[in-house]
Amino acid sequence: QKEVEQDPGPLSVPEGAIVSLNCTYSNSAFQYFMWYRQYSRKGPELLMYTYSSGNKEDGRFTAQVDKSSKYISLFIRDSQPSDSATYLCAMSAGGSYIPTFGRGTSLIVHP
Amino acid sequence: EADIYQTPRYLVIGTGKKITLECSQTMGHDKMYWYQQDPGMELHLIHYSYGVNSTEKGDLSSESTVSRIRTEHFPLTLESARPSHTSQYLCASSAAGVLYNEQFFGPGTRLTVL
Numbered sequence: 001q002k003e004v005e006q007d008p009g010p011l012s013v014p015e016g017a018i019v020s021l022n023c024t025y026s027n028s029a030f031q032y033f034m035w036y037r038q039y040s041r042k043g044p045e046l047l048m049y050t051y052s053s054g055n056k057e058d059g060r061f062t063a064q065v066d067k068s069s070k071y072i073s074l075f076i077r078d079s080q081p082s083d084s085a086t087y088l089c090a091m092s093a094g095g096s097y098i099p100t101f102g103r104g105t106s107l108i109v110h111p
Numbered sequence: 112e113a114d115i116y117q118t119p120r121y122l123v124i125g126t127g128k129k130i131t132l133e134c135s136q137t138m139g140h141d142k143m144y145w146y147q148q149d150p151g152m153e154l155h156l157i158h159y160s161y162g163v164n165s166t167e168k169g170d171l172s173s174e175s176t177v178s179r180i181r182t183e184h185f186p187l188t189l190e191s192a193r194p195s196h197t198s199q200y201l202c203a204s205s206a207a208g209v210l211y212n213e214q215f216f217g218p219g220t221r222l223t224v225l
Binding site for chain 2: 002032043045088094095097101102
């Protein structure tokens with residue numbers, strides 16, 4: 001079983017839709033949960049991070065962590081064509097531990 | 112502007128050639144990493160370094176080598192390229208002391224070995 005599972009998609013939605021991206025994990029030691037966004041021909045860039053369980057909101061983006069279910073989500077409200085990218089979840093036990101990445105979900109928002 | 116650079120961006124070479132992928136960062140980060148990324152697959156860590164003269168192998172078995180002689184520079188070398196090395200290679204860096212270990216990525220080098 002992989003430590004981090006993420007459906008690669010692609011996920012295609014119309015502009016304005018609410019998007020839900022998800023990852024599951026198996027390592028109980030993970031404390032930091034991150035979402036990276038990767039545009040085509042670019043490297044990933046950190047979008048948001050959350051410590052432990054709970055929600056975190058940043059503009060149209062909300063990150064949610066449920067440690068009891070080992071399940072994390074990223075919600076995008078009012079999705080825009082510029083949100084079209086691959087979204088990778090990443091998790092870490094913190095400190096010097098190197099994050100473990102999911103395979104990424106390709107999101108396409110069409111006008 | 113602080114940034115992380117990779118050259119070349121694209122490389123097509125024949126089997127058996129020796130190649131070096133360059134990575135430099137201007138952020139003064141102690142930690143640097145090399146990842147391999149194939150379409151629809153996880154980022155696989157192949158090498159990392161926590162400082163000058165410190166290098167470690169990652170989770171993915173790799174025939175490449177790295178060196179860290181200067182803080183800002185972390186080149187990756189393939190002594191004899193093979194078609195199985197065809198992939199996207201991402202370099203990243205992170206600052207010490209950041210609990211969630213945010214990684215700053217370069218734009219990647221897409222390598223094709225014929």
